[in-house]
Amino acid sequence: xIGHDVFLPAPLLVLSFGIMIVLAATACRRSAGRSxxxxxxxxxxxxxxxxxxxxxxxxxxxxxLFIQDRWTTYTAxxxxxxxxxxxxxxxxxxxxEGAGTGDEYVLLFMLGTLGALxxxxxxxxxxxxxxxxxxxxxxxxxxxxRRRPATAGHEAAMKYLILSGVSSAILLxxxxxxxxxxxxxxxAPPVATGDIPAALPMAATVMILVGMFFKLSAVPFHMWxxxxxxxxxxxxxxxxxxxxxxxxxxxxxxxxxAEEQPPFLNDILYAVIVLTILGGNLxxxxxxxxxxxxxxxxxxxxGYLLIAFLCPGLLQAGAITIYLAAYxxxxxxxxxxxxxxxxxxxxxxxxxxxxxxxxxxRPFLASAMTLMLLSLAGIPPGIGFLAKFQIAATGVAHQRxxxxxxxxxxxxxxxxxxxxxxxxxxxxxxxxxxxxxxDSRPELTALVIVLTIIVVIGGLFPVRAIxxxxxxxxxxxxxxxxxxxxxxxxx
Amino acid sequence: xxxxxxxxxxxxxxxxxxxxxxRIRPVPTPxxxxxxxxxxxxxxxxxxxxxxxxxxxxxPHAGPWLAxxxxxxxxxxGIAVRLDMDGLSLSLIWLSLVLCFPCVFxxxxxxxxxxxxxxxxxxxxxxxxxxxFLATDLFLFFxxxxxxxxxxxxxxxxxxxxxxxxxxxxxxMFTQGSGLLxxxxxxxxxxxxxxxxxxxxxxxxxLSRTPLSPALSMLxxxxxxxAFAVKLPVVPVHVWLPAAHTQAPTAASVLLAGIxxxxxxYGMIRFNVMLFPDAASRFAPIAMGLGVAGILYGAxxxxxxxxxxRLIAYSSVSHMGFVLLGIFCGxxxxxxxxxxxxxxxxxxxxxxxxxxxxxQDRLHTRDMRRIGGLWxxxxxxxxxxxxxxxxxLGMPGLGNFTGEFLVLLAAWHxxxxxxxxxxxxxxxxxxxxxxxxxRIFLAAPRAGLRPGPDLPARQMAVLACVMALVVMLGLYPQxxxxxxLPLPVADMTGGEDGAP
Numbered sequence: 008x009i010g011h012d013v014f015l016p017a018p019l020l021v022l023s024f025g026i027m028i029v030l031a032a033t034a035c036r037r038s039a040g041r042s043x044x045x046x047x048x049x050x051x052x053x054x055x056x057x058x059x060x061x062x063x064x065x066x067x068x069x070x071x072l073f074i075q076d077r078w079t080t081y082t083a084x085x086x087x088x089x090x091x092x093x094x095x096x097x098x099x100x101x102x103x104e105g106a107g108t109g110d111e112y113v114l115l116f117m118l119g120t121l122g123a124l125x126x127x128x129x130x131x132x133x134x135x136x137x138x139x140x141x142x143x144x145x146x147x148x149x150x151x152x153r154r155r156p157a158t159a160g161h162e163a164a165m166k167y168l169i170l171s172g173v174s175s176a177i178l179l180x181x182x183x184x185x186x187x188x189x190x191x192x193x194x195a196p197p198v199a200t201g202d203i204p205a206a207l208p209m210a211a212t213v214m215i216l217v218g219m220f221f222k223l224s225a226v227p228f229h230m231w232x233x234x235x236x237x238x239x240x241x242x243x244x245x246x247x248x249x250x251x252x253x254x255x256x257x258x259x260x261x262x263x264x265a266e267e268q269p270p271f272l273n274d275i276l277y278a279v280i281v282l283t284i285l286g287g288n289l290x291x292x293x294x295x296x297x298x299x300x301x302x303x304x305x306x307x308x309x310g311y312l313l314i315a316f317l318c319p320g321l322l323q324a325g326a327i328t329i330y331l332a333a334y335x336x337x338x339x340x341x342x343x344x345x346x347x348x349x350x351x352x353x354x355x356x357x358x359x360x361x362x363x364x365x366x367x368x369r370p371f372l373a374s375a376m377t378l379m380l381l382s383l384a385g386i387p388p389g390i391g392f393l394a395k396f397q398i399a400a401t402g403v404a405h406q407r408x409x410x411x412x413x414x415x416x417x418x419x420x421x422x423x424x425x426x427x428x429x430x431x432x433x434x435x436x437x438x439x440x441x442x443x444x445x446d447s448r449p450e451l452t453a454l455v456i457v458l459t460i461i462v463v464i465g466g467l468f469p470v471r472a473i474x475x476x477x478x479x480x481x482x483x484x485x486x487x488x489x490x491x492x493x494x495x496x497x498x
Numbered sequence: 499x500x501x502x503x504x505x506x507x508x509x510x511x512x513x514x515x516x517x518x519x520x521r522i523r524p525v526p527t528p529x530x531x532x533x534x535x536x537x538x539x540x541x542x543x544x545x546x547x548x549x550x551x552x553x554x555x556x557x558p559h560a561g562p563w564l565a566x567x568x569x570x571x572x573x574x575x576g577i578a579v580r581l582d583m584d585g586l587s588l589s590l591i592w593l594s595l596v597l598c599f600p601c602v603f604x605x606x607x608x609x610x611x612x613x614x615x616x617x618x619x620x621x622x623x624x625x626x627x628x629x630x631f632l633a634t635d636l637f638l639f640f641x642x643x644x645x646x647x648x649x650x651x652x653x654x655x656x657x658x659x660x661x662x663x664x665x666x667x668x669x670x671m672f673t674q675g676s677g678l679l680x681x682x683x684x685x686x687x688x689x690x691x692x693x694x695x696x697x698x699x700x701x702x703x704x705l706s707r708t709p710l711s712p713a714l715s716m717l718x719x720x721x722x723x724x725a726f727a728v729k730l731p732v733v734p735v736h737v738w739l740p741a742a743h744t745q746a747p748t749a750a751s752v753l754l755a756g757i758x759x760x761x762x763x764y765g766m767i768r769f770n771v772m773l774f775p776d777a778a779s780r781f782a783p784i785a786m787g788l789g790v791a792g793i794l795y796g797a798x799x800x801x802x803x804x805x806x807x808r809l810i811a812y813s814s815v816s817h818m819g820f821v822l823l824g825i826f827c828g829x830x831x832x833x834x835x836x837x838x839x840x841x842x843x844x845x846x847x848x849x850x851x852x853x854x855x856x857x858q859d860r861l862h863t864r865d866m867r868r869i870g871g872l873w874x875x876x877x878x879x880x881x882x883x884x885x886x887x888x889x890x891l892g893m894p895g896l897g898n899f900t901g902e903f904l905v906l907l908a909a910w911h912x913x914x915x916x917x918x919x920x921x922x923x924x925x926x927x928x929x930x931x932x933x934x935x936x937r938i939f940l941a942a943p944r945a946g947l948r949p950g951p952d953l954p955a956r957q958m959a960v961l962a963c964v965m966a967l968v969v970m971l972g973l974y975p976q977x978x979x980x981x982x983l984p985l986p987v988a989d990m991t992g993g994e995d996g997a998p
């Protein structure tokens with residue numbers, strides 16, 4: 008099966024070769040700076056070739072390992088761009104680490120990105136699971152990278168290792184069951200054929216879903232995320248919150264397709280969404296540490312995204328596209344500002360109370376932070392406003408009244424904790440320079456400016472026409488109707 | 499060249515320039531603060547000229563609207579930048595601009611900390627308000643509705659008084675939370691329209707022709723009503739108002755009381771009564787009851803306050819009850835009364851907040867138990883205070899009386915008992931207004947109180963202009979009454995089927 012099939016998306020190839028070259032270079036002479044440069048160039052190259060592939064066209068019949076369409080191009084580009092931003096965030100600290108560990112960090116980081124990309128492109132259980140594990144294992148290394156206090160990093164890495172292992176096991180069990188039912192490793196929900204009882208494919212689907220929810224940190228499976236993100240370095244926390252979630256969500260959409268889900272899945276998703284939005288927002292209310300708060304808010308945002316996933320139709324593609332972009336840009340912005348503000352590696356600067364008076368001490372950072380937080384809360388002029396508007400529109404269009412209510416309640420709760428940070432920053436400074444990083448870092452300033460521009464421009468002048476980029480199963484008759492509707496909407 | 503987008507964008511652009519002007523020097527000096535102030539003044543003058551051009555110039559192709567502007571924004575979702583102006587929006591924009599001048603002359607020059615940013619936020623709020631008054635695309639309306647909250651939040655939270663942060667949070671949470679209900683209603687209306695016609699649009703005129711079932715239209719109308727009721731405010735959801743008005747810096751108090759409350763009234767007229775006329779008439783008894791409750795409750799609480807700004811804030815709740823009552827009377831007269839009340843209340847309450855701010859600047863307290871007998875030391879300020887307090891209590895011949903009288907008359911046609919109860923609210927109004935006048939201005943001077951200088955002549959001249967307007971609204975209201983009525987939905991053109 009693999010022998011004759013040489014279809015391979017180009018970014019995977021570029022990234023793999025890049026990793027090998029950086030590895031070889033490390034063998035010659037260990038240098039953090041060189042590795043960082045190699046990593047950045049590789050990511051740039053991968054981003055440049057994100058729409059290309061090698062080998063023959065992926066056959067619609069038969070099994071292929073990978074697939075490439077608009078959806079993969081979009082999510083892969085988004086994860087590559089986010090990875091670049093995060094690499095830029097960790098540039099200075101990694102360069103300071105010295106040769107011994109700095110280049111290991113870069114290698115792990117690139118491996119993690121490769122895993123995420125493999126998940127995005129996979130059309131088969133094998134590359135999906137490999138990508139998942141690649142991402143998980145390198146993330147464990149990355150989380151443990153924290154030096155001061157080292158125990159926090161190790162503890163977080165341990166937690167991540169155990170829970171990620173458990174979820175992988177559940178996922179693998181599900182994949183095994185699915186293979187048993189269909190006899191194929193194709194990346195799609197199993198359908199019972201012949202005399203197989205209907206419960207078997209259902210069990211397989213639910214187990215795979217549970218595994219994905221674990222990685223996505225939807226609510227009953229969310230406990231690990233705040234601890235891990237608090238224990239990890241700030242850029243690694245950003246990687247967890249953005250790149251790994253994009254990858255998982257991308258494959259979730261790929262796996263279940265963007266159509267109406269079967270009833271039992273619908274019910275499960277319904278319950279999970281309600282729990283995720285309320286749980287994430289309520290947890291975030293009491294947090295005093297900014298990474299923990301961002302972890303909880305990212306749980307809630309996954310819930311909002313799942314609403315769009317559950318409401319197929321005219322507006323879905325636009326909602327998911329814009330929401331992913333809005334979430335990534337705003338979250339990356341918050342983490343970039345956190346990196347610029349907090350001294351490397353220490354626990355300082357991550358406690359919200361230490362941000363008191365930021366508006367008077369560093370007005371630019373504080374203004375950008377305000378914009379990012381407002382965008383996350385869904386208030387104009389940031390792109391998050393449009394994103395939340397579209398999510399609500401999909402919900403209303405599908406008459407998912409309960410979900411829309413939960414969205415409103417969650418947004419109000421969310422507003423409180425986002426505003427609270429702004430309030431703290433607006434307050435008069437109590438202890439002017441305690442725990443604040445005063446040296447300016449031009450690369451971070453540039454990154455924050457770029458993300459700010461993206462957030463504002465995206466909010467004011469969103470893409471004129473949002474193309475239907477979601478994966479559709481071509482066999483289904485609804486697909487064609489959908490495009491007709493879409494055209495009608497465009498006109 | 500269409501003036502409407504310029505009208506919306508000019509304040510925020512001018513605010514940006516003011517911010518830059520305030521930050522040119524690394525260490526702020528009085529000169530750079532004044533630079534920001536002058537930029538703001540120039541922006542307001544330009545904006546006024548532009549508005550005068552729109553008011554008195556002739557627009558050849560505007561149709562029934564006074565001015566019309568349309569540009570695609572998000573065509574895939576049927577969202578466009580649609581700005582339309584009728585008499586109602588024009589008169590409310592005039593009110594906003596007229597109020598900005600006394601603000602700038604009397605209060606914003608006193609801001610010393612970060613003056614550039616203060617002026618930027620001040621003008622950004624103005625942009626949000628003007629946009630709200632002009633937008634006829636529901637998405638755009640919601641965009642501006644949310645947009646004006648952010649600068650106001652920062653104004654209160656940064657430059658406000660002792661308990662500012664809590665007040666700012668309450669203000670934002672209430673308005674934004676109710677705004678989300680309006681968002682759901684907007685989407686519900688759009689989707690109902692899409693389901694019946696297959697056209698996805700956010701255009702006000704097109705959506706006003708959507709056939710709706712009674713239950714659905716009631717539901718949607720209540721969603722809109724919640725957002726506007728919080729902003730107006732209507733009694734059970736008014737709790738954010740006293741804190742926000744009291745803690746805000748003077749200029750922000752004026753904006754809040756003078757203009758932001760009017761966006762609530764404007765929204766009720768434009769979106770509740772005109773978009774869902776049937777549902778609104780069925781809802782009218784409840785709304786009118788809430789209005790009367792607001793009149794009495796606001797006046798009652800106002801009577802019990804010792805804090806000057808809090809007293810004025812509660813009197814706003816009472817006055818806005820008349821607006822709610824008038825809007826839901828369902829008659830032309832009630833609507834005229836509500837609009838007159840909005841204009842007159844905007845002028846008189848804003849002036850009262852300015853005077854309260856001036857008193858606080860000079861005496862460093864708002865507690866009426868510690869202020870007294872200012873007439874001897876500050877005759878100009880005191881006379882202005884007495885004038886506007888008397889206007890607020892509804893003295894015949896002044897603007898507020900016209901509004902209240904028309905509203906009561908219209909309410910009498912609907913329900914005499916209700917009108918009687920509402921009229922009874924004028925008694926406590928007279929009591930709290932005269933009590934305030936007595937304690938602050940007329941009583942014997944307190945020992946240990948060192949009054950500052952009186953209002954300078956220039957500021958007094960600005961206040962005199964506001965007084966003249968209040969008198970004009972009271973003595974010769976007819977042109978304002980006919981001019982400021984909203985354009986009826988039936989006469990509206992535009993949207994998809996108007997211009998294919």
